[in-house]
Amino acid sequence: MTETLLKINGITKYYGNKCALNGVTLTINKGRIIGLLGPNGSGKTTLIKLVMGLLTPDQGELSVLGHPIGIESKASISYLPDRTYLNESMRVKDIIDYFVDFYSDFDPHRAYNMLGALNINAYDKLKTMSKGTKEKVQLVLVMSRRAALYILDEPIAGVDPAARDYIINTILQNYDETASIIISTHLITDIENILDDVIFIKEGQINMSCTVDELREKEGKSVDATFREVFRC
């Protein structure tokens, strides 16, 4: 029996007069890897921010494992924003201590192992690191939690192909199979093979939501080819 992890019901969000999301309804079950796909400005990040409690919806409801967005939902989600968001004056070790303090599901041993494999010194300050290394540190922190849901906003944007492979492998090797992962991106080719489900979002509305197998069978094309067709300018 599939269990519901994330339920989004009729969510609408306005920025001033501009409608960013319009009546979005979705259900995410446990144990799935989902691609949240759409062009820039389609509403992906707004949807993620609403799930993370960084925005308040104008209409509709969201729940994670039956809890409304709040302390319990945030404790269940491991979130990687689409930017560097850590305090750059801190050492990696201090940030690990910070995560240990606030996330009961954070595994520091796993974090140190991953840092060691990447030759990242935990005593280095973030501000001394390259952009790519900072992104790896952030991914290490996010994937060192044993969360029910991982939300990764553009995890492979702006990194070289070798780093992309590393990031995708890190994601696959470090999540619990009862957990789900939502990956927001428009670089579909790189992640197509790992996705179970896809959600196409266009102009604030869900354009398509199905399994990758269903999409390939129905459209007779890859996810990437379907994306290019749906979002053709």
Added chain:
Amino acid sequence: MLGKLLKHDIKETGRLLLPLNLIIIVITFIGIALGLTPLFGSQRAWPLLTLLIMTYCLALLAVSGASFFYPIIHYYRSIFSRQGYLTLTLPLSTWTILGSKVITGFLWYLANVLISIFSIIAVIAASAVDYLTMDYFAEFILELQYTSYSMQNELGMGLISFLIITAGIVFLSLFYSLMMGYFSVTVGQLYGKHKIVGSVLAYIIIYFIMNTIYTLVFLPNLIGVGMYMGGPLILWVSYGIVAGLSILFGGGFYFGSGIIIQKKVNLD
């Protein structure tokens, strides 16, 4: 969880404010050492003394300024800049996050006030050490007792009670000042792309409005009390007004900030 966040907030703000306040303590000890030398008795040393006193005052002002603004900058950085993506997605309520920032800022304000008072008293006492004989102390204690007795008659309380109440008023004023800074920064986040300019503008506007409210509340009360009742009641009315307005507006700024963070803020 509040304790853990508080630990991290104090550690983070302490990176700048702890060394700065330690500098004041070091300067104070240098001032005490200089005060104990014959330098203060020599007229030829006055230009040097003037320079030293000016440097001391400027250092006190600079550290006080940093102690005032840095908690507000930390509040902005940790909640509304990119770091907000971490802070606001921690499994904590908005009120816990805000409460930690308020306690952190308040502790630094308090530390700065106490260190400044200690510093000024210590430097003055050291420079007047030649006059501080046992007879002088005895006279000073007698003077304090007399002052306390007079205050008891006029204000209905002794010197110590008066100092405790005054300290309470200072605490409330510190809380109010801090919350006004936090609230201005929070309101500034609603100004689209110009959030820092918005925060500064919000501070200036709120400062002007609050000064107007204080004046409108103070003047009629003080004139009324002064004309018809007079005497020490003016002091209690002033304290009452400052305490009442500080609690009312400080609390209002606190809840206003929390509600705006919960309902309106959108991190870039």
